[in-house]
Amino acid sequence: MVDSPKVYFVVYVALLILLALTVGAAALDLGALNTAVALLIAALKAGLIVAYFMHVHNSSRLVRLFAAAGFFWVLILILLTLSDFLTRFWVPG
Amino acid sequence: MHPSIVASERETNSLGMWIFLVSEVMLFGGLCTVYLVYRLRYPAAFAAGSQRLDTLLGTANTAVLLSSSLTMATAVYAAQAGKKRLMLVLLAATALLGVIFLGIKGFEYWQEYREQLIPNLNFIWDGADPLPARLFFTLYFVMTGLHALHLLIGIGLVGATPLLRRIRPFRDEPAAPVELAGLYWHFVDVVWVFLFPLLYLV
Numbered sequence: 001m002v003d004s005p006k007v008y009f010v011v012y013v014a015l016l017i018l019l020a021l022t023v024g025a026a027a028l029d030l031g032a033l034n035t036a037v038a039l040l041i042a043a044l045k046a047g048l049i050v051a052y053f054m055h056v057h058n059s060s061r062l063v064r065l066f067a068a069a070g071f072f073w074v075l076i077l078i079l080l081t082l083s084d085f086l087t088r089f090w091v092p093g
Numbered sequence: 094m095h096p097s098i099v100a101s102e103r104e105t106n107s108l109g110m111w112i113f114l115v116s117e118v119m120l121f122g123g124l125c126t127v128y129l130v131y132r133l134r135y136p137a138a139f140a141a142g143s144q145r146l147d148t149l150l151g152t153a154n155t156a157v158l159l160s161s162s163l164t165m166a167t168a169v170y171a172a173q174a175g176k177k178r179l180m181l182v183l184l185a186a187t188a189l190l191g192v193i194f195l196g197i198k199g200f201e202y203w204q205e206y207r208e209q210l211i212p213n214l215n216f217i218w219d220g221a222d223p224l225p226a227r228l229f230f231t232l233y234f235v236m237t238g239l240h241a242l243h244l245l246i247g248i249g250l251v252g253a254t255p256l257l258r259r260i261r262p263f264r265d266e267p268a269a270p271v272e273l274a275g276l277y278w279h280f281v282d283v284v285w286v287f288l289f290p291l292l293y294l295v
Contacts, residue, residue, distance in 0.1 A: 002174075005167045012163040016156065023152055026294035035132075038290035046283045053166040053279045063107050070115035074122035081126050085133060 003052065011052045018045050099266065106269050110276045117243075121284050124239070128232050128291060135225035142229030143295035145210060147201055151293040154197050155285060161190035162282045165251070165275050172271035180271065184251055187278065191248040198241055205230075233292055240284055247281050250274045 022041045030037060051057040056067050132139045168183035209217040212231045220226065257263055257270035 002170045005170055008163055008166045008170070012159065015159045015162075019152065019155055019159065022290055022294065023148070026290070034295075038294050039287075042287050042290050045286045049162060049279050049283050049286070053162050053282075054276055059107065060104050063104065063111060066108060066111040066115060070111075070118040073115070074118055074125075077122055078126050078129065081130060082133070085130050 002055065003058070007052060011048050015045055015048060018048075102266065103269070103272075106266070106273060107276070110273045114276065114280045117280060117284075121236075121239070121287075124232075124236050125287065125291065128236065131225070131228055131232070132291075132295070135222060135228070138222035138225030139229045140295045141220055141222070142226045142233070143293060145205075145208065146233070146293050147204065148293050150197055150201050151289055154194050155289050157190050157194045157197070158282045158285050161187045161194070162279050164190065165278045169268070169272050169275045172268040181255060184254060184271070188248050188251045191244055191251070195241060195244060195248075198237065202234075236288055236292065240281070240288060243281050243284070247274075247278050250277060 018041055022038055022045075025037050025041065026034065028034075050067060054067075056064055164183045164186040168180050168187060171177075171180035171183055205211060206215070209215045210230050211234065212227050216227055216230065218226045251274050254270040254274045258267040263269050
């Protein structure tokens, strides 16, 4: 169930590169996209940690189901909540 | 013990920890949703508040936690390979990196105290939108404070794993406490991976 330390080190380097990307992307001004890009890279990092460090990629289907359930719960919470607030036509100021 | 019993016990241990982690995901997910809603409502004030945070220290802290996840994952490998000394060294390194994170965080909090950014204590805001800016800092302290508390518990857990190997539930599976502590530790890392860009990189 466990990977070799080499795999972990490769994942670690990838995570550091993604961290540099996150900070670099924040320095650019992409307007509304900034949040989306930052969260996307964060999701990638989280995915790597969950899959490799937490051994999910070579776990049983049931474990993967539990992990996926947590992820989808948060996704539904955020998407449905934001779909409400983003469509309320805020008055500027 | 029969190999298939060991395998299913291992899975059961994992599932138990995962259920707990999913409940923690709900906790932090709810907080992040609150943050997202108010950030979309007051983008300028939240951006201004975020500017006052130390991005350099935040980045350093993220690197520290990612490194601790590496040492923790390798400690789990060492535990399962029966390499006891390597495991102990790596567990100590993981705990040390966790303490370093808390030290840097504490230093940030102290800086924020000196700059008078702590709501209900000494919060002063010179720019526009003082109330939304204050809200940003309330959320910042609650979210990072809750995360730091989880990290502190994680450090205690990592320190306790060499002792937990001796208690009855784990006598046949001495690597199990290390694996389970690892799952918890990586979860705390994942939470920070999201908190960092949300709070520091607006």
